[in-house]
Amino acid sequence: MSKLPESLSIGQVAQRSGISHTALRFYEDSGLISAERTVGNQRKYPRGVLRRLAFIRTAQRVGLSLEQIRDALDTLPDGRSPTKSDWSRLSNNWRTELDARIEALQRLRDRLTSCIGCGCLSLRSCALHNSDDQMAAYGPGAARLRPSSEGGID
Amino acid sequence: MSKLPESLSIGQVAQRSGISHTALRFYEDSGLISAERTVGNQRKYPRGVLRRLAFIRTAQRVGLSLEQIRDALDTLPDGRSPTKSDWSRLSNNWRTELDARIEALQRLRDRLTSCIGCGCLSLRSCALHNSDDQMAAYGPGAARLRPSSEGGID
DNA sequence: GGACAACCTCCAGCTAACTCGAAGTCAGGG
DNA sequence: CCCTGACTTCGAGTTAGCTGGAGGTTGTCC
Numbered sequence A, B: 001m002s003k004l005p006e007s008l009s010i011g012q013v014a015q016r017s018g019i020s021h022t023a024l025r026f027y028e029d030s031g032l033i034s035a036e037r038t039v040g041n042q043r044k045y046p047r048g049v050l051r052r053l054a055f056i057r058t059a060q061r062v063g064l065s066l067e068q069i070r071d072a073l074d075t076l077p078d079g080r081s082p083t084k085s086d087w088s089r090l091s092n093n094w095r096t097e098l099d100a101r102i103e104a105l106q107r108l109r110d111r112l113t114s115c116i117g118c119g120c121l122s123l124r125s126c127a128l129h130n131s132d133d134q135m136a137a138y139g140p141g142a143a144r145l146r147p148s149s150e151g152g153i154d
Numbered sequence C: 001g002g003a004c005a006a007c008c009t010c011c012a013g014c015t016a017a018c019t020c021g022a023a024g025t026c027a028g029g030g
Numbered sequence D: 001c002c003c004t005g006a007c008t009t010c011g012a013g014t015t016a017g018c019t020g021g022a023g024g025t026t027g028t029c030c
Helices: A010-017 A021-029 A048-062 A066-074 A084-116 B010-017 B021-029 B048-062 B066-074 B084-116
Strands: A043-046 B043-046
Touching: A010 A021, A010 A043, A010 A048, A043 A048, A048 A066, A048 A084, A048 B084, A066 A084, A084 B048, A084 B084, B010 B021, B010 B043, B010 B048, B043 B048, B048 B066, B048 B084, B066 B084
Parallel strands: none
Antiparallel strands: none
């Protein structure tokens, strides 16, 4: 039996989670995780932080922004530490996210396929443009494409 | 018959393409498009720029970065203006891109589905983590997730 | 009690894809 | 000739998700 310490330093958390200590501090500033402090002001993470970080990383892979993830985490119970079913509830929402994202990409691909032969790429006639799901294909990022009121072209 | 002017001002291009004039100048600085100048130093776009812009916007939707798009555009013939088959050749590559992206998302979803019941989210045992396609699900953006050498956890 | 690693805060900088503002120039109509 | 609006350049600011360094403190081992 290896003994399980009931709290972890930032270095230990970084090592175990594979998340850099700078990122951990950034997550703390962003309200995603939190830590007690020692008398000497050093961070003291509860073990539960590892599960929380696992959730965060996975949610990122699904394509959620840190803000969305924070909102999700905020719905976890306040007093007690979260149970399996708490985590299940949260990650269940990801399916919908993913399904929608996949579908949007598939629609885009289908339109592309029907368009590839023609080489038209006309903003007016080509089905690839003027479509509904402008941003749907994107994960989070800095790009802010506005819906762009298209005029005639070509 | 409406007459087609052989060159367009930046305002006209912005209006017809739905791309802001600031973005157009940005694209020029980035080497994606170019323009002649009038004697008074104002931009004079050839009509072909609209097709080029259509290509750029669509490529963005597929998930390519402006840098990738620039590289693609650089393979267009130098002297003559590009033909339909030139454009087809370029956009054909998108299918592969899209297929890969869709597949990655589907794999992620399948793993998620098999995991959702358990609520485990353990970095060590959960199939959701420790997988190959770290970034595959993402479009372009500022996020740079390194592959993160995962240690044991939980 | 000294060395040294690990920790602390704060602030600056990075990338992508832009946007915005200032200050000045150009083009067309009256 | 003047007004107006569309254009010019240049430099700074925005967002997300971090990284890195400076300069100082804490904790642990010998």
